[in-house]
Amino acid sequence: MVPAELKTKIQNKEFGQYADETGNLPVCFLSDNDITGGNSGSPIINGEGHLIGLAFDGNWEWLCSNLIFSVELQRTINVDSRYVLWVVDELYDCQHIMSELDIRK
Numbered sequence: 001m002v003p004a005e006l007k008t009k010i011q012n013k014e015f016g017q018y019a020d021e022t023g024n025l026p027v028c029f030l031s032d033n034d035i036t037g038g039n040s041g042s043p044i045i046n047g048e049g050h051l052i053g054l055a056f057d058g059n060w061e062w063l064c065s066n067l068i069f070s071v072e073l074q075r076t077i078n079v080d081s082r083y084v085l086w087v088v089d090e091l092y093d094c095q096h097i098m099s100e101l102d103i104r105k
Contacts, residue, residue, distance in 0.1 A: 006091060018086040026080040029053065033076040034069050044078045050104075053078040 009015075015025040031044060035055050044053040057077040085103065088094045 018082040027083045030075045035076050053080050
């Protein structure tokens with residue numbers, strides 16, 4: 001069940017500073033990171049050392065990754081950091097948490 005406030009904000013595209021250049025809010029993305037069971041919530045860092053998301057899950061081809069890595073098949077499903085920040089800041093107004101973060105664009 002989707003909370004009513006979340007649904008309203010999404011329908012009205014109330015994404016604030018977390019919107020991308022098209023005005024949308026990225027929620028998830030795929031990467032070719034090599035993860036294993038227990039890595040959910042691990043940071044996903046780009047080539048410049050920026051935190052861009054959190055690992056969430058892997059695709060089914062990923063199941064054998066403890067034994068072998070396939071760059072063609074293996075994918076990690078990630079939650080975009082902009083979505084996480086939007087939920088914490090704009091949706092639930094957790095300003096105590098936000099005040100402890102050093103967010104750089």
